[in-house]
Amino acid sequence: MPLFEGLGGIGLINEKNTTVVLDIGTAYTKAGFAGEYGPRIITRSEVKCRETGKNIPLFQYKNENELRHHLVDFIHKLYFRCLLVNPKDRRVVVVENLLCPTVVRNTLAKVLFRHYEVLSVLFVPSHLVALMTLGITTGLVLDLGHKEATLMPIYEGVVVFHAWQALPFGGSLIEKSLSELLLDRAVATTEDGTEHRLSSIMQDIPNRYLEDIKVRTCFVSTLERSSCLQNNKYDRSIEPPPPPPSVHYPLEGHHILTIPGTVRELAAESLFERDQDALTLATLVLNALLKCPIDTRHKLAENLVIIGGTASMKGMKHRILAEVRAAAASEQYCQILPIPSFMLHHPPAKDNYVSWLGGAILGATEAVMLRSYHRDQYLASDVVPDWCNLSFNTCEDRDEKFA
Ligand SMILES: Nc1ncnc2c1ncn2[C@@H]1O[C@H](COP(=O)(O)OP(=O)(O)OP(=O)(O)O)[C@@H](O)[C@H]1O
Ligand SMILES: [Mg+2]
The missing domain is CATH 3.30.420.40 (ATPase, nucleotide binding domain)
Structure with missing residues (x-):
């Protein structure tokens, strides 16, 4: 042997x-x-x-x-x-x-x-x-991985190829926006107790820290809260919701990084901002449905499955579902895609x-x-x-x- x-x-x-x-x-x-x-x-x-x-x-x-x-x-x-x-x-x-x-x-x-x-x-x-993990044969599967979000409708075990959708929205995009936010807003305290802006200590944050900070401290806020924040951005007279608490993170053994609550909240917002083609995770789902045969759309919408590591982020699935429902009710889609309900499965494994x-x-x-x-x-x-x-x-x- x-x-x-x-x-x-x-x-x-x-x-x-x-x-x-x-x-x-x-x-x-x-x-x-x-x-x-x-x-x-x-x-x-x-x-x-x-x-x-x-x-x-x-x-x-x-x-x-x-x-x-x-x-x-x-x-x-x-x-x-x-x-x-x-x-x-x-x-x-x-x-x-x-x-x-x-x-x-x-x-x-x-x-x-x-x-x-x-x-x-x-x-x-x-x-x-x-x-197969759910024992169903029809579903709209959205994979939120590291590099991209890919969506594939499957009807009665058959992949509806021509309706696939993909966007470069994944864990790496969240890390990129987290890095920008941290360099802009985070404060590092050195061993002697002096405070410095993070950008004055390091130009780039190593990926291993970014991922750890993302997984441990960041979350996705609700659609209502995010809309309040957006409104406040354009009209300062509107009161913003109170920020979440900031957290301390040990960095390289001799710095304590203070991560403001807004950074924890805003890092994942990049996934829900419309890109130049006005595409978001919600339009990804709706555009896929539009490309599927009309008699399959209701069943697909009632069988959404979201997988991939980035879907594990706190609040992510809830937010995607809320965004999809809101986009479906918007002027752009309500006439052409009258779907009464969107429902989400919970697979029996980590995302x-x-x-x-x-x-x-x-x-x-x-x-x-x-x-x-x-x-x-x-x-x-x-x-x-x-x-x-x-x-x-x-x-x-x-x-x-x-x-
Ligand atoms: N609890 C969590 N919160 C936030 N992000 C997470 C969590 N767990 C994993 N991730 C992120 O999910 C990503 C990895 O997910 P996954 O393993 O599905 O990706 P992948 O299969 O390697 O990528 P792809 O599908 O794009 O090829 C990483 O960016 C990781 O940081
Ligand atoms: Mg993957």
Whole structure:
């Protein structure tokens, strides 16, 4: 028994045929085994740069070759340091975003099949499998991740492709606006008790602090409160609501940062401000509905599912729902989209690994045998079937299917 098989080799923990489930996100990767109720590990999607030795984001690459090196190192870490199983001849379920670049998908398949010799790979759409955790087949799934917000309607198990929506609104946008607000308004107290503006101590706040401050101290205020704040911005005669309490945060061991309540509250507002095309998270939902067939809209609106780490922020789901309801009642939409009610599901997992859990449920069914792409098939053709590749979606294919 090879050493890296660990206890798995003697059948105590992971039997040889247990499928591995991977959800590789831009910020965090979730990895574990099919049939389990949570990932074994949630780790940063980072690799050590081969030249500098520093940790860099997995998807920061100049060319395909560099991406391949990153994926080889990263998957090695996942299998041999986190999951402690051998990838050879083991099945894999990869939970992927349907909008993921083809080069990433193809390189990942190449690394898994050629480098690690996995038995088969099943690529599953993250939005679709998120519904499996709820046992429903229809839903409007909004994924609020780190880099972007992506929305995919699914009706009776079928992804309504042409209605997909995406905006660069995610955790990284909140961090960017938090950084600006902190440099502008936060005060740092040094060991000798003197107070300085944060911007006079540091030019940039390291990402690790920003994320920690965001997760620990920031929240999303209600729609009414946010409208009051907006009104006060344009008309100073209107009394603003009292600010939330400020908090102290230890920074780099020798500074105490005082984060004003307004900063905690305003950081996430960037997700709800209209961009140049007047798009927000609410219009994302409504525009998707408009693109769906008219007889599916009511059912979709009653089955909203919001997933992704950023959705865990306090008050986020409540605010999105309020924004959607308010936008639907606005002049712009009330005539063309008369939807009586919007309702939200609560999946049975933490928001950041709902899709992973869906993949783990699917990975424990027969689908993994029947639907997976096998190593022999890959080695014969060197391509992975893809929905956006016309050679796999020809008219003849469809005609054969429906004949
Ligand atoms: N409790 C929380 N409050 C606020 N933000 C959170 C919380 N938990 C996680 N996040 C944020 O969620 C993001 C990570 O979420 P997730 O794991 O869904 O992203 P990802 O899958 O890596 O990204 P993407 O889906 O864009 O590829 C990070 O920006 C993280 O800071
Ligand atoms: Mg994700």
